[in-house]
Amino acid sequence: MAGLTPFQTVGPYLHLGLTAGCAPMTAPDLTTPIAIEGRLLDGAGNGIQDGVLEFWAAGFSMVGRAWTGPEGRYRLDTLKPRTRVDEAGAVHAPHFAVRVLGRGILTQYVTRVYFADEADTADDAVLAAVPAARRDTLVAAAAGDGRYAFDVIVQGDGETVFFDL
């Protein structure tokens, strides 16, 4: 058995290397363009300017990477995923898995983003297992024109739910 290689931080110069997937994401059978935008925030409420969010959903050709910039702001142009019902009948509302990397982050923080205007979000099997008081941290609000607002707070008030997978 081979020992797993441990994580190390991407450090402040991540932009040099993490360039794949920075183009808009595509998926062959999805047609609704959306943008997910927001801020990556630290425990003092300040923006994390040297981070990257990686978005993934089954069926896409490529991971979507969004570097954070001034005030920790990011924007991802993508397509809206669809609801999926698995073999056991469980409902999986449209979502992306989201990975957070950055300076000062020694491993990875894994979360999800759902969409407030999707009726199936209320029935999602994974979201239902999240403590009710914290579910809102995983749901992006519709902001008009196909834009969705999704902040990731890594520490403190309103801390985003991160998963153990």
Add this chain to the structure above:
Amino acid sequence: MHSSMAPRSPLPTFPAVAAGVHPPADAPEYRATALRHPTQPLVIMPQTLTEVCGPVFGREAVGPLDHDLTRQHAGAPAGQRIVIEGRVLDEDGRPVPHTLIEVWQANAAGRYAHQVDQWDAPLDANFSGAGRTLTDGDGRYRFVTIRPGAYPWRNHHNAWRPAHIHFSLFGHAFLTRLVTQMYFPGDPLLALDPIFNAIPDPGVRARLVSTFDLTLTEPAFALGYRFDLVLRGRVGTPMETR
């Protein structure tokens, strides 16, 4: 490009990561973690299709010279030329073929070609410090580069990062992703580095130190270093090929 959605049943599952492999999110000696680590417990969730598949990078993702950081400009970069070879494996020791590896590093003087890096060491017009490649069918990869220099950082008084090269790998699922740093054997700065030493177990830490390998060393060309990487996957299944 296409996706490895693989809707066959049952879905692959990935074993839990043993405690003590990865560094903790809160590592006080690495000060930048103080306001950047979650304080709420992680929420346990099942692995679903989303997490057990991932993007597929084809040959078009990599240019012909992307693996050779010494040939990306008109002239040769300053510094000690090295080759780095290794294999990407899963936890059963099986190769991870055709997966993307991205690397980035400082130049020989310890300076990154990045606007945020402003310390007083020279830039090298012949060195950008970024590369990428795909593993072959046996999980093998090879980079040609120069040995990066150490550099100071502001974590604590007289803090210097040991020479290192950043590695980013995808594997074949959302859950196989790995971002790490490769170090060099015998570096006296390793014992002093809060990022390296955030990994509590010395034996686990040692997995990040490459080994000098004379069989990889190319006569009158470059010193050779070996660095294998192990991604999540498949523990407990019988080994078929080694």
